[in-house]
Amino acid sequence: MDLRNTWDKWPDANGRFGEFGGRYVAETLMPLILDLEKEYRAAKLDPAFKAQIDDMWAHYVGRPSPLYFAERLTEHFGGAKIYFKRDELNHTGAHKINNCLGQVLLAMRMGKTRIIAETGAGQHGVATATICARFGLKCVVFMGETDVERQKPNVFRMRLLGAEIVPVSSGTGTLKDAMNEALRDWVTNVDDTFYCIGTAAGPHPYPEMVRDFQSIIGIEARQQILEREGRLPDAVMACIGGGSNAIGLFHPFIDDEGVRLIGVEAAGHGIETGEHAAALNGGKPGILHGNRTYLLQTDDGQIVDAHSISAGLDYPGIGPEHAFLRDTGRAEYLSCTDDEALAAFQLCTQLEGIIPALEPAHAIARLGDVLDTMDKDGLLIMNLCGRGDKDVFSVAKALGFEI
Amino acid sequence: MPTSRITARFDKVKAEKRAALVAYLMAGDPDLEASFASMQALRDNGADIIEIGAPFTDPMADGPSIQRAGLRALANHTKLIDVIGLVARFRETDQDTPVILMGYANPVHSLGYASFAEAAHAAGIDGTILVDLPPEEDAELRAEYARHDLSVIRLATPTTHEARMAKVADGASGFVYFVAVNGVTGAGSADPESIAGNVEMVRRVSGLPVCVGFGVKNGAQAAEMAKIADGVVVGSAFVEHAQSAHESGDYSKAPRGMGALAGELSAAIAAVVKA
Numbered sequence: 001m002d003l004r005n006t007w008d009k010w011p012d013a014n015g016r017f018g019e020f021g022g023r024y025v026a027e028t029l030m031p032l033i034l035d036l037e038k039e040y041r042a043a044k045l046d047p048a049f050k051a052q053i054d055d056m057w058a059h060y061v062g063r064p065s066p067l068y069f070a071e072r073l074t075e076h077f078g079g080a081k082i083y084f085k086r087d088e089l090n091h092t093g094a095h096k097i098n099n100c101l102g103q104v105l106l107a108m109r110m111g112k113t114r115i116i117a118e119t120g121a122g123q124h125g126v127a128t129a130t131i132c133a134r135f136g137l138k139c140v141v142f143m144g145e146t147d148v149e150r151q152k153p154n155v156f157r158m159r160l161l162g163a164e165i166v167p168v169s170s171g172t173g174t175l176k177d178a179m180n181e182a183l184r185d186w187v188t189n190v191d192d193t194f195y196c197i198g199t200a201a202g203p204h205p206y207p208e209m210v211r212d213f214q215s216i217i218g219i220e221a222r223q224q225i226l227e228r229e230g231r232l233p234d235a236v237m238a239c240i241g242g243g244s245n246a247i248g249l250f251h252p253f254i255d256d257e258g259v260r261l262i263g264v265e266a267a268g269h270g271i272e273t274g275e276h277a278a279a280l281n282g283g284k285p286g287i288l289h290g291n292r293t294y295l296l297q298t299d300d301g302q303i304v305d306a307h308s309i310s311a312g313l314d315y316p317g318i319g320p321e322h323a324f325l326r327d328t329g330r331a332e333y334l335s336c337t338d339d340e341a342l343a344a345f346q347l348c349t350q351l352e353g354i355i356p357a358l359e360p361a362h363a364i365a366r367l368g369d370v371l372d373t374m375d376k377d378g379l380l381i382m383n384l385c386g387r388g389d390k391d392v393f394s395v396a397k398a399l400g401f402e403i
Numbered sequence: 404m405p406t407s408r409i410t411a412r413f414d415k416v417k418a419e420k421r422a423a424l425v426a427y428l429m430a431g432d433p434d435l436e437a438s439f440a441s442m443q444a445l446r447d448n449g450a451d452i453i454e455i456g457a458p459f460t461d462p463m464a465d466g467p468s469i470q471r472a473g474l475r476a477l478a479n480h481t482k483l484i485d486v487i488g489l490v491a492r493f494r495e496t497d498q499d500t501p502v503i504l505m506g507y508a509n510p511v512h513s514l515g516y517a518s519f520a521e522a523a524h525a526a527g528i529d530g531t532i533l534v535d536l537p538p539e540e541d542a543e544l545r546a547e548y549a550r551h552d553l554s555v556i557r558l559a560t561p562t563t564h565e566a567r568m569a570k571v572a573d574g575a576s577g578f579v580y581f582v583a584v585n586g587v588t589g590a591g592s593a594d595p596e597s598i599a600g601n602v603e604m605v606r607r608v609s610g611l612p613v614c615v616g617f618g619v620k621n622g623a624q625a626a627e628m629a630k631i632a633d634g635v636v637v638g639s640a641f642v643e644h645a646q647s648a649h650e651s652g653d654y655s656k657a658p659r660g661m662g663a664l665a666g667e668l669s670a671a672i673a674a675v676v677k678a
């Protein structure tokens with residue numbers, strides 16, 4: 001959290017990354033997000049807050065997560081060396097808990113007693129429910145009906161952890177609808193409630209705050225690769241839903257000009273079909289959920305429902321810092337279809353003995369193409385940001401198995 | 404100057420020693436033809452100002468009634484340009500009733516602030532309320548509005564404390580819409596006594612008329628609100644008549660139901676004599 005680089009000037013005082021970001025919320029919420037920003041600034045400078053997070057990371061979450069040389073995948077592709085940053089080994093099985101921990105500790109500093117969250121794959125919901133159980137806070141998770149259906153194991157886990165699940169039926173019943181409903185709850189319960197957003201999007205200061213909490217991924221990876229290889233990687237790579245695991249990996253490398261930053265969006269059935277979740281590759285700038293960013297939308301400015309086999313990537317927008325990184329050319333954004341992700345899911349499982357979540361399977365699927373553009377003695381770090389236990393039912397279904 | 408339509412209307416209402424009735428309906432629900440007839444029925448039955456809703460797929464600040472109204476309008480392929488066209492048609496025979504477009508930022512952003520301002524002005528729209536465009540984010544829009552005499556109507560809420568109100572008032576014109584409850588449209592109703600102080604503060608800081616809405620459904624509630632406000636905004640209760648029109652398939656129910664409700668509300672409001 002204390003890594004400084006020249007990109008720390010973003011977001012600016014108006015919460016903007018260039019022309020992206022901002023605070024596009026209803027007036028009811030404006031005083032709340034201004035207050036949140038003030039509290040976050042204070043917490044960021046408080047050594048006790050940092051010490052509390054570090055302690056929980058070490059003893060509860062299980063950080064640092066290993067940097068693992070994926071030897072057989074490297075052999076398979078026959079190119080540059082592939083390292084996995086193993087954030088799937090975190091408690092609760094994904095990177096999401098890095099951020100939840102920070103936000104919930106901040107909520108407690110602010111005297112809030114009720115935590116609300118939206119979730120797609122259920123990973124952010126599970127992580128939030130977990131931290132709330134640990135600290136004895138009330139937790140309400142909004143989840144689209146479609147996702148409740150396709151992520152049953154996580155729904156049950158959240159219930160076990162004592163969270164209340166609110167299925168959301170509006171829209172297509174996926175992540176964006178869950179986020180609308182969470183915002184509606186927040187405008188209704190302004191006094192006791194803290195909205196714990198699960199990705200690096202939403203109104204300022206969320207994109208900055210989530211990035212800061214997730215940056216532990218890149219901070220560790222940078223140190224680990226220097227120890228292992230004695231040099232920086234040539235590329236770092238991550239899947240993109242809203243962009244939190246990716247920005248967490250990218251941010252500590254932004255000043256390292258020789259390091260390519262590569263994000264992989266979900267192309268669903270293919271970008272040309274219109275059924276996808278690739279906001280950067282298939283969207284245009286607009287305003288939704290508190291920020292100006294790339295969005296899937298019609299010519300009339302209506303939001304188009306996203307599609308991805310992966311519930312965690314099934315969102316029509318993207319965090320504003322990625323919009324900026326793309327427009328400035330600092331980062332590259334590729335995409336991967338459902339079918340490619342399914343194949344990569346199996347490849348990684350068979351060659352490395354690691355069942356990845358469907359989200360990072362999207363990044364795995366593009367490894368071959370990226371390696372083709374790199375020297376054989378190059379180094380690449382990919383964030384294996386989640387494990388696939390939650391996905392075995394939907395993968396079985398997609399592959400035609402009954403379990 | 405179109406802005407003066409709003410000012411002229413408040414002057415008239417004040418001279419009549421009463422509060423204004425501000426009526427909201429969703430354009431294109433159950434269809435544009437019914438919306439047109441409904442606007443006229445509202446006006447004919449005592450609505451002083453009309454707020455015409457522009458549908459959006461993700462209405463974060465709306466409760467179930469207005470969410471459904473928006474989805475019906477979108478199912479009818481109602482576009483922002485159609486909403487502007489509806490107002491232009493209303494203006495052909497009504498030069499006096501202020502019409503405010505209410506919605507979310509993205510459709511307007513998508514059309515482009517400059518193109519929108521020009522088209523809105525040409526159609527006879529007097530101003531807009533864009534729920535997710537707070538003062539911090541509307542400078543660009545305001546610059547375009549200034550060229551076309553359109554009002555930026557701002558929202559104030561129970562969370563808007565006095566220090567913040569100065570920011571909300573800066574650049575606001577027409578009137579201020581005070582949202583009486585923390586919550587979404589159509590949710591619980593506010594106790595007028597508990598918000599009287601906020602309304603007074605908003606009026607003092609902004610120097611503008613204050614219209615109060617959220618949760619007002621009938622004449623009795625409207626009369627209570629009229630005691631503390633310069634205008635009373637009613638939305639979900641009107642929209643429910645469009646819903647029954649849609650459900651029954653008899654679209655004439657929309658203007659009839661809305662007209663009857665406007666009659667009840669305006670009579671109740673007029674019965675409260677203001678100093």
Ligand SMILES: Cc1ncc(COP(=O)(O)O)c(C=O)c1O
Pocket residue numbers: 094095096120121122123124198199200239240241242243244245246311312313357359360385386387
């Ligand atoms: C394992 C995993 N990876 C990635 C994501 C996508 O989110 P983000 O882009 O914010 O990292 C999710 C979201 O649920 C997830 O569960």
